[in-house]
Amino acid sequence: MTKRLRTAAISLAWAALAGAQTPGVPAAPRRVAPPRVIAPSYPQRPEADPAALDRGKALYGAQCNFCHGSDARGGEGGPNLLRSELVLNDKNGEAVAPVILNGRPDQGMPKFPMTMAQIADVAAYIHNFPVGGYDVSRMVPLSILVGDAKAGQSVFGSKCASCHSVAGDLKGIGAKIPDAKVLQDTFLFPGGGRRGPGGPVNVAPTTVTVTPESVPKVEGRLARLDDFIVSLVEADGTPRTFRRDGDNPKVEVHDPLAPHIALLPTYTDKEIHDLTSYLVTVK
Amino acid sequence: MKKLAACALIAIGNLAAQALNPKLLTKPLGESWPTYSGDYSGKRYSSLTQINQSNVKNLALAWVSRVAGGAETGGGRSGAGVPTIVGGEGTNEVDLGPFGGGTNVRASILEVNGILYLSAPDNAWAVDARDGRQIWHYFWKTKGGTHIGNRGLGMWGDWLYMETPDDYLVCLDAKTGKERWHKVIADLNLQYFSTMAPIVIGNHIIIGTGNDLDEPGYVEARDPETGDVQWHWNAVPTKKGDPGVETWGSLDGARHGAGNVWIPGSYDPETHLYIFGTGNPSPAYTNPPSRAGDNLYTCSIVALNVDTGKMAWYYQVAPHETHDWDSTETPVLIDGDFHGKPRKMVLHADRNGYYFTLDRLTGEHLVTGKFSEAANWAKGINKKGQPERNVAKDSTVGGSLVSPNSGGATNWPPATYSPDTGMLYVPTSEAFAMYYLTETDPRGAMGLGGTDEVGVGTLGNYLTAIDYRTGKTVWRHRYPGVNPYGGNGLLTTAGKLLLGGDMSGNLLAHDPATGKILWHSRLGQVSNAPETYMLDGRQYILVAGGDTLYAFTLY
Numbered sequence: 001m002t003k004r005l006r007t008a009a010i011s012l013a014w015a016a017l018a019g020a021q022t023p024g025v026p027a028a029p030r031r032v033a034p035p036r037v038i039a040p041s042y043p044q045r046p047e048a049d050p051a052a053l054d055r056g057k058a059l060y061g062a063q064c065n066f067c068h069g070s071d072a073r074g075g076e077g078g079p080n081l082l083r084s085e086l087v088l089n090d091k092n093g094e095a096v097a098p099v100i101l102n103g104r105p106d107q108g109m110p111k112f113p114m115t116m117a118q119i120a121d122v123a124a125y126i127h128n129f130p131v132g133g134y135d136v137s138r139m140v141p142l143s144i145l146v147g148d149a150k151a152g153q154s155v156f157g158s159k160c161a162s163c164h165s166v167a168g169d170l171k172g173i174g175a176k177i178p179d180a181k182v183l184q185d186t187f188l189f190p191g192g193g194r195r196g197p198g199g200p201v202n203v204a205p206t207t208v209t210v211t212p213e214s215v216p217k218v219e220g221r222l223a224r225l226d227d228f229i230v231s232l233v234e235a236d237g238t239p240r241t242f243r244r245d246g247d248n249p250k251v252e253v254h255d256p257l258a259p260h261i262a263l264l265p266t267y268t269d270k271e272i273h274d275l276t277s278y279l280v281t282v283k
Numbered sequence: 284m285k286k287l288a289a290c291a292l293i294a295i296g297n298l299a300a301q302a303l304n305p306k307l308l309t310k311p312l313g314e315s316w317p318t319y320s321g322d323y324s325g326k327r328y329s330s331l332t333q334i335n336q337s338n339v340k341n342l343a344l345a346w347v348s349r350v351a352g353g354a355e356t357g358g359g360r361s362g363a364g365v366p367t368i369v370g371g372e373g374t375n376e377v378d379l380g381p382f383g384g385g386t387n388v389r390a391s392i393l394e395v396n397g398i399l400y401l402s403a404p405d406n407a408w409a410v411d412a413r414d415g416r417q418i419w420h421y422f423w424k425t426k427g428g429t430h431i432g433n434r435g436l437g438m439w440g441d442w443l444y445m446e447t448p449d450d451y452l453v454c455l456d457a458k459t460g461k462e463r464w465h466k467v468i469a470d471l472n473l474q475y476f477s478t479m480a481p482i483v484i485g486n487h488i489i490i491g492t493g494n495d496l497d498e499p500g501y502v503e504a505r506d507p508e509t510g511d512v513q514w515h516w517n518a519v520p521t522k523k524g525d526p527g528v529e530t531w532g533s534l535d536g537a538r539h540g541a542g543n544v545w546i547p548g549s550y551d552p553e554t555h556l557y558i559f560g561t562g563n564p565s566p567a568y569t570n571p572p573s574r575a576g577d578n579l580y581t582c583s584i585v586a587l588n589v590d591t592g593k594m595a596w597y598y599q600v601a602p603h604e605t606h607d608w609d610s611t612e613t614p615v616l617i618d619g620d621f622h623g624k625p626r627k628m629v630l631h632a633d634r635n636g637y638y639f640t641l642d643r644l645t646g647e648h649l650v651t652g653k654f655s656e657a658a659n660w661a662k663g664i665n666k667k668g669q670p671e672r673n674v675a676k677d678s679t680v681g682g683s684l685v686s687p688n689s690g691g692a693t694n695w696p697p698a699t700y701s702p703d704t705g706m707l708y709v710p711t712s713e714a715f716a717m718y719y720l721t722e723t724d725p726r727g728a729m730g731l732g733g734t735d736e737v738g739v740g741t742l743g744n745y746l747t748a749i750d751y752r753t754g755k756t757v758w759r760h761r762y763p764g765v766n767p768y769g770g771n772g773l774l775t776t777a778g779k780l781l782l783g784g785d786m787s788g789n790l791l792a793h794d795p796a797t798g799k800i801l802w803h804s805r806l807g808q809v810s811n812a813p814e815t816y817m818l819d820g821r822q823y824i825l826v827a828g829g830d831t832l833y834a835f836t837l838y
Contacts (some may be wrong), residue, residue, distance in 0.1 A: 041427040041428050041429050041430070041448070041476070042427055042428070042471065042472070042474050043426075043427065043471060043472055069726065071727065073724075073726055073727050073729070074573075074726045075726070079535045080535075080539070080726070080729065082729065083496055083497045083498075083539055083729055085470075085473060085498070088470075088472045088473050088474075089470070089472050089473075131474070131496065131729075132474065132495070132496060132729070132730060132732070135729075135732055138721070138722055138727065138732065138733075139721040139722075139735060140721065142680050142720075142721065142723065143680075144680060144681050144682055144719065145681075146679075146680060146681035147681065181682070181719070184682060184717070185717060185737045185739060188684070188715075188717065188739040188740070189738075189739035189740040224764075224787065225763045225764045225787075226762070226763055226764060226785060226786075226787035226789055226805075227762075227763055227785070227789070227791075227800055227803070228789070228803060228805075229805075257740065260740065261740045261741070261742065264657075264684070264686075264715045264739065264740055264742070265657060265659070265686075265742070267684055269675065269676075269679070269681070269682070269683050269684060272681075272682065272684055273681045273682070276681075
């Protein structure tokens with residue numbers, strides 16, 4: 001689907017979260033997994049009776065678990081039940097009952113002689129799993145450290161050392177950003193997936209130098225740039241805008257992240273993983 | 284009796300003034316815009332020349348019109364008392380927009396007999412093409428579904444057709460906006476949502492749908508009068524013995540393999556082939572044993588006989604796709620020279636960063652090119668012309684640095700082809716993302732699950748001109764600015780113009796031969812591909828920016 005829109009929505013959500021932070025308090029380390037939760041666009045089920053869930057869980061564990069998996073996402077021979085059309089259209093067991101009671105002999109599923117009340121309990125248990133791709137509860141924080149720290153040190157030498165030093169600006173970076181995944185994403189593109197506040201490191205704003213032919217050059221924070229206009233804010237807060245006509249005036253953009261962007265096409269994944277494994281040791 | 288006759292005459296007069304003459308649909312794009320791409324070819328190349336390279340600098344704003352969605356808009360801010368007609372099976376009364384972002388026209392707009400017909404999720408409007416005056420507004424109270432976009436309306440005679448996010452096909456009277464009927468086209472319980480602009484071909488209303496769970500994407504032909512199903516085509520095998528089932532690890536995997544149909548296709552009236560692209564396989568990012576294989580007919584260009592729904596040919600542009608890159612971008616049908624011989628072809632620039640030329644009659648592969656410079660997920664091109672996936676660039680626990688990001692090197696914003704230059708123009712994004720595998724249990728992931736994608740910067744956004752004979756990039760224009768994000772749809776005209784929005788809210792007119800910018804106007808936002816039409820001897824350029832329409836002309 002047009003993921004661009006979804007990503008934009010997520011970034012809006014993040015902007016809202018960032019805005020909710022207390023001024024003056026340093027930003028918390030970024031999340032392990034992004035909040036990819038779609039608004040409840042799809043039919044929501046009423047909350048189940050906890051006693052029924054308990055009974056259903058016990059029945060499911062005894063009768064269904066082996067073939068369909070403890071998470072109902074499929075197991076030894078049985079398909080994923082959560083995405084089954086029958087289950088998705090079932091309310092209280094009425095649709096799944098014939099399958100449970102009669103089995104599916106052609107697909108190797110035996111009959112289960114349950115009462116309708118038991119079937120309703122099993123259905124309640126299955127329906128209690130969240131259905132959908134963005135199930136944050138399943139995004140377990142795996143360790144992403146798969147690299148070789150020693151090799152990473154030499155990657156640092158070739159890719160990073162011309163601008164950075166682990167004794168200088170990156171001193172203690174592995175302790176400052178304790179989550180290895182956040183650390184990895186941060187060295188690839190400081191400021192997070194998108195620019196703006198809320199990231200684990202502060203990135204200086206992009207600046208621009210505009211050199212018109214007749215007047216002295218002007219420098220400041222870049223506000224806007226397209227093929228026709230360059231706008232900036234000078235150090236004293238003065239907003240300035242110049243019309244562009246080809247190379248006149250001369251416009252030089254100083255993006256502090258340009259070296260990071262230029263590195264993107266050059267990395268191997270091994271270099272990235274090695275570098276991360278090295279940087280986590282820089283305490 | 285006389286009175287009756289006069290009434291009948293008026294009625295006929297109205298009919299003639301409003302209804303879409305079906306013959307118009309088979310003509311090359313000219314004075315009207317009666318279907319998604321303007322005509323069936325998908326070229327988005329208009330034969331109009333009144334606005335051209337020599338006078339485009341004099342373009343002036345003709346009118347501005349703002350629309351507002353929702354049940355109680357009073358007809359919108361430009362509507363001055365125009366009633367909102369409310370339909371729908373749900374309870375929601377506010378305009379949800381894409382993820383609550385408000386009314387946003389990211390769709391094609393029809394122009395038929397002086398009236399514009401446009402849409403956003405749950406909303407349709409008729410607007411006077413001469414001055415932007417709103418004529419009616421229809422609002423659909425939704426039950427849910429992902430409100431990511433609506434790509435436009437289809438028209439058959441006096442009737443309009445709209446898909447809704449909660450999976451209805453709604454038929455409206457074009458004159459009044461009143462609903463004639465609505466029909467369920469997919470099961471919301473299975474998390475389907477419907478975005479496609481219906482395509483009207485003869486007496487078939489072609490619809491498409493999909494979901495972000497694991498259900499099959501499909502195309503259907505519906506009866507224009509009743510909405511009943513004429514034929515149904517699943518993008519994936521759903522029962523034993525279905526063709527393509529051998530390209531899946533199991534029948535259950537195939538049945539839950541997606542191949543969603545989000546975006547309209549094109550149509551070849553000579554061969555009666557409806558040619559469109561299918562979405563990626565599901566689960567989108569992981570490799571459960573149930574999806575071992577090439578996963579037909581996902582990520583494919585598919586040709587169906589429009590009368591029977593039977594597949595004439597297919598070409599899979601990405602076997603076993605693993606980054607959520609749909610191949611649904613509208614195929615472009617052209618007749619042209621290919622190595623000294625006239626040939627009927629299909630052009631397609633894919634989200635995965637590769638470009639393809641195919642034979643339109645057979646699906647034979649002719650050319651593969653790479654229009655994204657950053658794309659790094661393939662290790663080469665195989666004998667069939669398909670990019671070969673580098674398995675190491677799938678989502679991994681340690682993270683894989685991949686371009687494109689999941690938004691793709693290009694997306695739904697349409698490309699355009701100019702026969703004057705022989706080039707396909709493609710909005711192009713060169714973004715990178717880290718793809719982390721978060722579900723190591725191969726059974727576990729569903730839909731878009733099992734991965735965490737983190738954007739890590741972009742080389743920029745471009746307008747890319749591709750030679751269909753070689754697949755090579757002829758020129759590119761980089762939209763200036765830092766970390767631009769996105770891409771806008773395009774239009775070419777026989778006035779030797781290439782029009783489209785940049786990343787900064789400008790509408791631009793380029794020279795299609797070189798990319799040189801000839802004219803621009805800063806609207807603040809451009810949200811769809813520009814279109815053009817002619818009324819009273821005057822050519823208009825029409826574009827949407829969010830909830831606002833802008834029409835330009837020459838005075």
